[in-house]
Amino acid sequence: MIKLIKSSFHREADTKRALADFVLSHDVFSMTEQCAAFETAFAAKQERAHAVFVANGSAANLLLIQALLNQGTLRRGDRVGFSALTWPTNVMPLIQLGLEPVALDCELDTLNVSPETFEAHISQCKALWLTNVLGFCDDLVALRSRCEERGVLLLEDNCEALGSRMHGTLLGNFGAASTFSFFVGHHLSTIEGGMVCTDDEELYHQLLVARAHGWDRSLPATARAALRAEAGVDDFYAKYTFYDLAYNVRPTEINGFIGNQQIRYWDEIVQRRASNFALFHAAMTGNDDFHQLDVSHMDCVSNFAMPVVCRTPQLAEKYRAAFEAADVEIRPVIAGDVTQQPFYRKYVKDDAGRPHARLVHTAGFYFGNNPELTDDELATLRELLRG
Ligand SMILES: Cc1ncc(COP(=O)(O)O)c(C=O)c1O
Structure with missing residues (x-):
C-alpha cells in the first residue's frame, strides 16, 4: 500500500x-x-x-x-x-x-x-x-x-x-x-x-x-x-x-x-517533497477532469499530502475508486468547508455557502507526499493522475 x-x-x-x-x-x-x-x-x-x-x-x-x-x-x-x-x-x-x-x-x-x-x-x-x-x-x-x-x-x-x-x-x-x-x-x-x-x-x-x-x-x-x-x-x-x-x-x-x-534534515525533507510535488503537478496538468492548481506565484511548494479536486463529485468517485484499487491511501482534503462540520454548526449561526471549499470537500481527496516515496510509487501515482 x-x-x-x-x-x-x-x-x-x-x-x-x-x-x-x-x-x-x-x-x-x-x-x-x-x-x-x-x-x-x-x-x-x-x-x-x-x-x-x-x-x-x-x-x-x-x-x-x-x-x-x-x-x-x-x-x-x-x-x-x-x-x-x-x-x-x-x-x-x-x-x-x-x-x-x-x-x-x-x-x-x-x-x-x-x-x-x-x-x-x-x-x-x-x-x-x-x-x-x-x-x-x-x-x-x-x-x-x-x-x-x-x-x-x-x-x-x-x-x-x-x-x-x-x-x-x-x-x-x-x-x-x-x-x-x-x-x-x-x-x-x-x-x-x-x-x-x-x-x-x-x-x-x-x-x-x-x-x-x-x-x-x-x-x-x-x-x-x-x-x-x-x-x-x-x-x-x-x-x-x-x-x-x-x-x-x-x-x-x-x-x-x-x-x-x-x-x-529540514532542507532534505523540504526539497524531496517539493520535487515530488513538481512531478505530481506536471502529471495533473492538462487532465481536464481536475481543477488545475496555479503555483506560478510560488518559488517552492512543499506539502505532506497532494490534493486532487475533480470537476464533479461523480469524477471524484471514479478517481477515488481508481486510487483505492491501486492500493493508495486517500483522505478528504482536510475538513472541507469547516462551517459545515457539526461542531461549527453547533456554535456558529452561519448559513452562507462557501461553494469552493464545499466542492473541495465533495469532489476532492488527497494522498501522501513524503520523502520516502519510491520511484515505482511515484510512477504509479503519476499514472493515476494522468487519468
Ligand atoms: C492547518 C492545521 N492547523 C492545525 C493543525 C493541528 O496540528 P496538531 O495535529 O499538531 O494538533 C493541523 C493538523 O494537521 C492543521 O493541518
Whole structure:
C-alpha cells in the first residue's frame, strides 16, 4: 500500500537509535535544554526572531490566540476572518476564546483565500487568520499589504506548509505570528509538537507566560524582573505567582530531542517533497477532469499530502475508486468547508455557502507526499493522475 504516512521520522532508524541513547543517558525529561535548543534552531531556519515550542499544532493555535488576547491586541468579540478550508483546531480557539469567526471561501486554483475574497470582508475584520493549505498560498504579498493599509492583524496557520516560499519569503513569515505542527507525517515530526513564531518581542513574552500556567519562569531575566517588580512579589512568592490566563501546553525533552535530530534534515525533507510535488503537478496538468492548481506565484511548494479536486463529485468517485484499487491511501482534503462540520454548526449561526471549499470537500481527496516515496510509487501515482 502507498500509505499516507510512511514513517514516524525522517531517517527513522538513526533517529530511534539516538533517541534510545538519549533516554538511557538522561534523567530529566520535562522541558529544558533540548526544547530551548530546538526553539533556537527552528527560529533560525524559519528566519524569525522568536520560536515557542508547544505540545502540538492545535495548542500552538490556542496559545497564539490567548497570548494576543492577553496582550490586548485582540479583544473578545473581535471579528476574525479565517480560511473556511482548514483544520478544525484552527478556528476552534476563536470560538472557545470569545472571538467572532468570519469564514472566507478559498480559490479552487490555490486552495487559499484570495485578496479579492478578503476585500469583501475587510471592513468587519480585526484580524485575518490564514491557513496555508497543504503547502499552497494565494497572493500573500497583496494580502499582507492590504492588511497593513487597513490595520488588520495578519496571522498564519502554517501547520501544513513548512518550507514553502513565495517571492523569496518562507510561508509563515508574512504575518505577525505563525503556527506549526510537528505531528507524525508533517514535514518535521517530533511525534506530537508545535511551534509559534513571531518577531514581536512583547508577544513572545506573552506566549512564554501563557504556555505554562501563567507564571514567569521561561521569561528572559529582565522581563521577569519587571513583572515581579510591578506585581510586588519577592523571589519566594514569584515561584507561584500567576500573571495572566494560561494553559500548560509544554512539550517534553523527548520531543525537543527528536526536533533537534529532525531539523538537521529540514532542507532534505523540504526539497524531496517539493520535487515530488513538481512531478505530481506536471502529471495533473492538462487532465481536464481536475481543477488545475496555479503555483506560478510560488518559488517552492512543499506539502505532506497532494490534493486532487475533480470537476464533479461523480469524477471524484471514479478517481477515488481508481486510487483505492491501486492500493493508495486517500483522505478528504482536510475538513472541507469547516462551517459545515457539526461542531461549527453547533456554535456558529452561519448559513452562507462557501461553494469552493464545499466542492473541495465533495469532489476532492488527497494522498501522501513524503520523502520516502519510491520511484515505482511515484510512477504509479503519476499514472493515476494522468487519468
Ligand atoms: C492547518 C492545521 N492547523 C492545525 C493543525 C493541528 O496540528 P496538531 O495535529 O499538531 O494538533 C493541523 C493538523 O494537521 C492543521 O493541518
